[in-house]
Amino acid sequence: MGESIFGPSKDKRKVLIKNRNILQTTYIPDQLPHRENEVRIIVEIITPSLYKSKPSNILITGKTGTGKTAVINYIGKELKKEDPDEENCSFIYVNCEIVDNPYGILFNISNQIIKDHNNRIPFTGWSLDKVYDTIIKYIDEKEKILIVVLDEIDRIQQKNGDDIFYFLTTMNEVLKNSKISIIGVTNNAKFMELLSPKIKSRLGEEKVVFPPYQREQLQDILKKRAELAFDPDIIEDGVIPYCAAISAQDSGDARKALDLLRVSAEIAERNGDSTVTEAHVNSARSRIELDAVVEVIRTLPPQSKIVLMSVIKNHEKKEKDIAVITGDVYTVYKEICNILEYSSLKEKRVADLISELDMLGIIHARVKSFGRNGRTREIELNINKDIIDFVMKDEIFEPLSKYKVTKQTKLL
DNA sequence: CGTCCACTGGAATCAAGGGTCT
DNA sequence: AGACCCTTGATTCCAGTGGACG
Numbered sequence: 496m497g498e499s500i501f502g503p504s505k506d507k508r509k510v511l512i513k514n515r516n517i518l519q520t521t522y523i524p525d526q527l528p529h530r531e532n533e534v535r536i537i538v539e540i541i542t543p544s545l546y547k548s549k550p551s552n553i554l555i556t557g558k559t560g561t562g563k564t565a566v567i568n569y570i571g572k573e574l575k576k577e578d579p580d581e582e583n584c585s586f587i588y589v590n591c592e593i594v595d596n597p598y599g600i601l602f603n604i605s606n607q608i609i610k611d612h613n614n615r616i617p618f619t620g621w622s623l624d625k626v627y628d629t630i631i632k633y634i635d636e637k638e639k640i641l642i643v644v645l646d647e648i649d650r651i652q653q654k655n656g657d658d659i660f661y662f663l664t665t666m667n668e669v670l671k672n673s674k675i676s677i678i679g680v681t682n683n684a685k686f687m688e689l690l691s692p693k694i695k696s697r698l699g700e701e702k703v704v705f706p707p708y709q710r711e712q713l714q715d716i717l718k719k720r721a722e723l724a725f726d727p728d729i730i731e732d733g734v735i736p737y738c739a740a741i742s743a744q745d746s747g748d749a750r751k752a753l754d755l756l757r758v759s760a761e762i763a764e765r766n767g768d769s770t771v772t773e774a775h776v777n778s779a780r781s782r783i784e785l786d787a788v789v790e791v792i793r794t795l796p797p798q799s800k801i802v803l804m805s806v807i808k809n810h811e812k813k814e815k816d817i818a819v820i821t822g823d824v825y826t827v828y829k830e831i832c833n834i835l836e837y838s839s840l841k842e843k844r845v846a847d848l849i850s851e852l853d854m855l856g857i858i859h860a861r862v863k864s865f866g867r868n869g870r871t872r873e874i875e876l877n878i879n880k881d882i883i884d885f886v887m888k889d890e891i892f893e894p895l896s897k898y899k900v901t902k903q904t905k906l907l
Numbered sequence: 908c909g910t911c912c913a914c915t916g917g918a919a920t921c922a923a924g925g926g927t928c929t
Numbered sequence: 930a931g932a933c934c935c936t937t938g939a940t941t942c943c944a945g946t947g948g949a950c951g
Contacts, residue, residue: 598935620927622934798938821914844939846915862915866949869913 511764511771517724518757520750523568528719529712530562533705537570540701541676544584544640545577549667549674552698557705559682560748566705567644567680574642584640592647597623597659600651604643605630627662631669638672648679649686657694664697707747713739716749717756725760730771734759737773741780755779788882791855797891798840801831802848804892806858807883810876818863818873821846834894849874 516522527534541550557563571586578584587607594603598619605616605626614633616626634641643663645651651659666675679686679698687695708716717735735756742752758779763771795803805827809819825845832839840848849872853860859877864870876883886892 596936617927619925619935620933622927625927625934796938840938841940842914843941847939850915862947864947864949865912866947867910867912867951868949869911870947871912871914 511729511760511769512724512757513726514724517720518753518760520753523565523572524720527562527566527569528715529708530566530705533562533566533703534570536703537566537678538573541570541574541642541678544574544642544676547583547638547640549640550642550676551700552664552676553678553701553703554687554699555678555680555703555705556684556686557682558707558746558748560742560746560750560752561682561705561707562749563680563682563705564646567646567678571642571644582639584642586642586644588644588646590646591650595650595654597651597655597662598626600645600659601626601630601662605633608637608641609633623662631666634673634675635670636672641673641675642678643675644678644680646680647682649681649683649689652686652689657690660690660694660698664694708743708749709747710739710743713743713747713749713752717752720753721756728770730756730760731773733773734771734776737776741776751783754783758783785881788857788878789885792857792878792882792886797837799848799852800886800889800891801835801837802828802845803852803857803886804895805831806849806852806874806876807886809874818865819875820865820871820873821849822871824849824874831895835891836894846872 512518517524537553537555540553543550555563555567568588571588574584574586575581585608587604589600589603591600594600601623602616602618608630609615616629663675663677677698687699690698714736717738721730721735738752738755738759741755742748745751755776759775760771762778762782763775766775768775792800792803802824805824806819808827808831809823813819821842825842828845829839831837849858849860852858857876857878859875860872862870863873878886
């Protein structure tokens with residue numbers, strides 16, 4: 496038998512994680528420590544659905560990683576246990592981060608209810624009215640309560656206004672035998688303020704706020720998961736408190752804490768170490784940050800990459816204390832498009848792309864008035880040298896290797 | 908104090924690409 | 930085949946604006 500190229504790597508690698516699933520963020524544990532209170536409140540509100548009467552709509556808010564999604568899915572699972580054949584109520588979960596347009600939402604909801612394949616709603620092609628009518632008809636026949644969870648609900652609002660909420664909340668006025676109640680989930684505390692008053696009062700009949708986890712609570716959560724995922728003595732003593740402390744410091748995010756632990760263990764595995772130490776946590780910490788940004792940039796559409804590149808080029812050339820502004824970015828942007836033989840977008844669109852990059856946290860762009868010199872955005876980079884290098888290495892920029900910003904841009 | 912710059916921010920509109928329905 | 934529908938990305942239009950300068 497020949498030597499496998501995987502041989503050395505396999506020899507070196509020790510399996511430290513006994514059960515990988517448990518450390519994934521999608522895993523729903525059987526119990527959610529320190530969220531008993533929230534579970535109880537929500538369960539109390541939606542219990543009527545088991546008796547075919549409509550629960551109030553709920554709006555759940557809380558920062559990322561405070562267990563909102565976990566709690567709601569957990570409750571969904573338990574609800575299904577109480578009513579296995581969905582005689583009285585159905586629980587429907589839609590993640591609006593993934594489907595964020597009205598048609599998509601209705602499509603998603605309907606096809607979780609409609610079981611027979613012939614009556615399914617096509618994923619595009621119909622008018623919204625038709626989809627709406629079909630759903631209404633279908634669920635009214637079922638004579639039951641529908642609990643629709645809209646996770647990351649602020650995403651829809653952001654892109655499409657509140658038309659869809661109007662659709663959804665007025666369904667009850669048309670429905671005779673069934674009712675629908677909505678659970679909105681968001682990490683944007685100001686989400687409510689963006690809604691029209693009518694929708695606001697409907698959607699927010701009940702409100703539940705998830706507080707961030709405290710350090711001890713995070714520690715507890717991690718410990719419970721670690722017991723399931725690892726054999727004893729794999730994780731060194733200080734590691735879990737350390738992970739908890741780090742995550743508690745920045746906003747009590749349990750997802751981050753879990754990621755930290757998982758990545759630490761993965762790094763240890765790859766190194767061939769037999770335990771997970773605080774040193775691993777430290778390297779995990781920077782790895783996670785780096786990976787996240789790199790991933791965002793890698794998947795950027797080409798035009799956004801070019802805009803980002805022109806921001807970078809502007810900063811390379813810029814003189815001390817002189818701001819890079821939208822106009823500068825646009826002139827360089829056009830030159831780059833020329834060299835790359837890409838068609839260039841108009842000013843407005845590029846300005847919008849700049850805003851998007853800002854929202855992704857890759858750049859800082861805040862509006863500032865320069866008096867006589869107008870009012871525009873002052874643009875700064877928010878990524879470090881390594882990541883800039885990564886951007887430069889992107890294959891679409893190949894023809895750019897010799898290029899330097901030569902033209903004097905406006906403010907220089 | 909008023910002017911006036913270089914945009915911003917929002918809305919309306921268009922074009923292309925995914926479809927269904929008759 | 931032709932009429933419609935929805936979404937996305939881009940363009941066009943336009944009123945509005947913070948503050949340095951005169």
